[in-house]
Amino acid sequence: EDKVVQSPLSLVVHEGDxxxxxxSYEVTNFRSLLWYKQEKKAPTFLFMLTSSGIxxxxxxxxSILDKKELFSILNITATQTGDSAxxxxxxxxxxxxxxxxxxxxxxxxxxxx
Amino acid sequence: xxxxxxxxxxxxTKRGQNVTxxxxxxSEHNRLYWYRQTLGQGPEFLTYxxxxxxxxxxxxxxxxxxxERPKGSFSTLEIQRxxxxxxxxxxxxxxxxxxxxxxxxxxxxxxxLTVL
Numbered sequence: 001e002d003k004v005v006q007s008p009l010s011l012v013v014h015e016g017d018x019x020x021x022x023x024s025y026e027v028t029n030f031r032s033l034l035w036y037k038q039e040k041k042a043p044t045f046l047f048m049l050t051s052s053g054i055x056x057x058x059x060x061x062x063s064i065l066d067k068k069e070l071f072s073i074l075n076i077t078a079t080q081t082g083d084s085a086x087x088x089x090x091x092x093x094x095x096x097x098x099x100x101x102x103x104x105x106x107x108x109x110x111x112x113x
Numbered sequence: 114x115x116x117x118x119x120x121x122x123x124x125x126t127k128r129g130q131n132v133t134x135x136x137x138x139x140s141e142h143n144r145l146y147w148y149r150q151t152l153g154q155g156p157e158f159l160t161y162x163x164x165x166x167x168x169x170x171x172x173x174x175x176x177x178x179x180x181e182r183p184k185g186s187f188s189t190l191e192i193q194r195x196x197x198x199x200x201x202x203x204x205x206x207x208x209x210x211x212x213x214x215x216x217x218x219x220x221x222x223x224x225x226l227t228v229l
Contacts, residue, residue, distance in 0.1 A: 004155075034217070034218075036220075041222050041223065042117075042204055042220035042221055042222050042223050043156070043204075043220045044220070045217055045218070045219060045220075048217055088155050088156075090155070090156075100146070100158035100161065100169060100171070101146075101148075101156075101158060101218060102158070103155030103156050103157070104155050105153065105154055105155050106155055
């Protein structure tokens with residue numbers, strides 16, 4: 001069974017800190033890994049990663065994938081209170097017509113002023 | 114607004130009643146997905162459609178659940194004889210399958226179901 005594990009489950013930091021969120025996975029026929037940000041509503045897409053070692057960046061957020069060690073990290077630099085949210089990692093696997101996403105439980109990030 | 118929309122946003126029902134939710138995907142997206150999310154958990158996959166064909170169903174989708182996408186555009190998810198355990202946020206997502214074989218799922222705001 002496909003499995004996605006995120007750590008830590010929750011994190012409290014001060015504004016301006018840098019944080020690293022972790023996601024490890026075990027899937028058959030890996031296709032891609034995605035990061036989402038979820039506030040009090042539906043997840044919003046952040047990144048899709050398919051290749052090892054290529055960093056994706058968007059402003060203060062960046063992410064990288066290691067397909068050999070089966071993990072990804074999401075970095076947020078100079079955190080702001082607006083970064084407070086649950087960050088979800090999901091893995092898409094392929095094979096036998098399956099295109100579903102398997103999500104981790106998420107990391108709840110709280111940024112305090 | 115050209116994102117994924119869902120209706121209703123909230124639904125409160127009594128145990129044993131039937132409920133139906135609607136999802137309107139992003140207009141050019143050919144794939145549509147349903148997920149369920151309970152408190153403290155990540156979303157769990159329920160089912161997905163490519164155009165009007167339902168291609169995959171999770172074992173979480175019991176016989177009381179049925180989903181349709183009759184014209185390959187909007188989709189409905191019906192739950193019959195609701196149980197308290199059905200209380201959750203039901204999320205819909207859509208994507209456009211690209212030629213490289215990967216796509217990005219964009220989520221709607223969800224329908225929060227409470228079964229009393």
